[in-house]
Amino acid sequence: MPTLVIANKLYSSWSLRPWILLRQLGIPFEEVLIPLDQPDTKARILALSPGGTVPILIDEGATVWESAAIMDYAHERWPEAGVWPKDRIARAVARSVSGEMHAGFRGLRAACPMNLGKVFAARDRGPDVERDVDRITAIWRDARKRFGAGGPFLFGAFSAADAMFAPVVTRFISYSIPVDPDTRHYMDAVIGTAAFQEWKDAALKETWVVAHDEPDEPVVTDLRPNRPGKT
CATH class of the missing domain: 1.20.1050.10 (Glutathione S-transferase Yfyf (Class Pi); Chain A, domain 2)
Known part of the structure; x- marks a missing residue:
């Protein structure tokens, strides 16, 4: 089964893109989440991809990084799934x-x-x-x-x-x-x-905080008011 390596669901826009595509189209995969801004984050990602970024799709000997490349790979790998419009x-x-x-x-x-x-x-x-x-x-x-x-x-x-x-x-x-x-x-x-x-349900259960993705501006609604402390 393919493995999709992603980062925090609360913050990682690039991870969301291939994840929601594969999940919504019913393409099965295993998920590996590497949280951002941890001491071992970079090393864990580099161990899987020379690009040093997530997301990464690993499938039958192929390692594909960058969201757009993963989507094109999915189109070739699962041509009947509807990754791109037929017309x-x-x-x-x-x-x-x-x-x-x-x-x-x-x-x-x-x-x-x-x-x-x-x-x-x-x-x-x-x-x-x-x-x-x-x-x-x-x-x-x-x-x-x-x-x-x-x-x-x-x-x-x-x-x-x-x-x-x-x-x-x-x-x-x-x-x-x-x-x-x-x-x-x-x-x-x-x-x-x-x-x-x-995706969102899982994101709201995460406990990690990525400071640069937390703007210092007025908040109307905090959807994680009781989250545990930073890790």
Whole structure:
């Protein structure tokens, strides 16, 4: 059985992407979690991958790192699972917007690190974040309008494109970023998947704290108010 190596579910956006894809599509795997910011974190990851980052997929002699590479490997390894849309044009668009997500939106990433444990107060987060939010929601609207007739996700059925944007959905929620009703409908579809609910339930039980992913700003809701102390 394949092994997927990930980091903290509360914070690791890159780990969430292949995990939610494989789980939602019913592709079985074993999970190994290496918590971030521990004395042995780097050594444990390097022992499994020369890239020194998670996620890592290990499968029948293949070691694949980087979320996008894992998704493409999954498409080749399990071609009937529906990793990418079947339609050629839809698949081209899905890969393009996923690539844009993989390489871009640094303003949003820097200002709003993934944190499933808290909801922060809404505020003006600057022009870089505003520009990223505008572009992301435009991508979602266009995909839903052109290809979303078959279901509630970007290309109808859940695919790698939705997995790539899943951490962005969580950021919009965690940082109280206002969106239009259609965008919220799509976001609700993503967080309503069984895979995401499983991930979030596990995330909220974690006890680790990664300081640089804990912004010093007003909190509306703390979803882990009784968590144990830092480890």
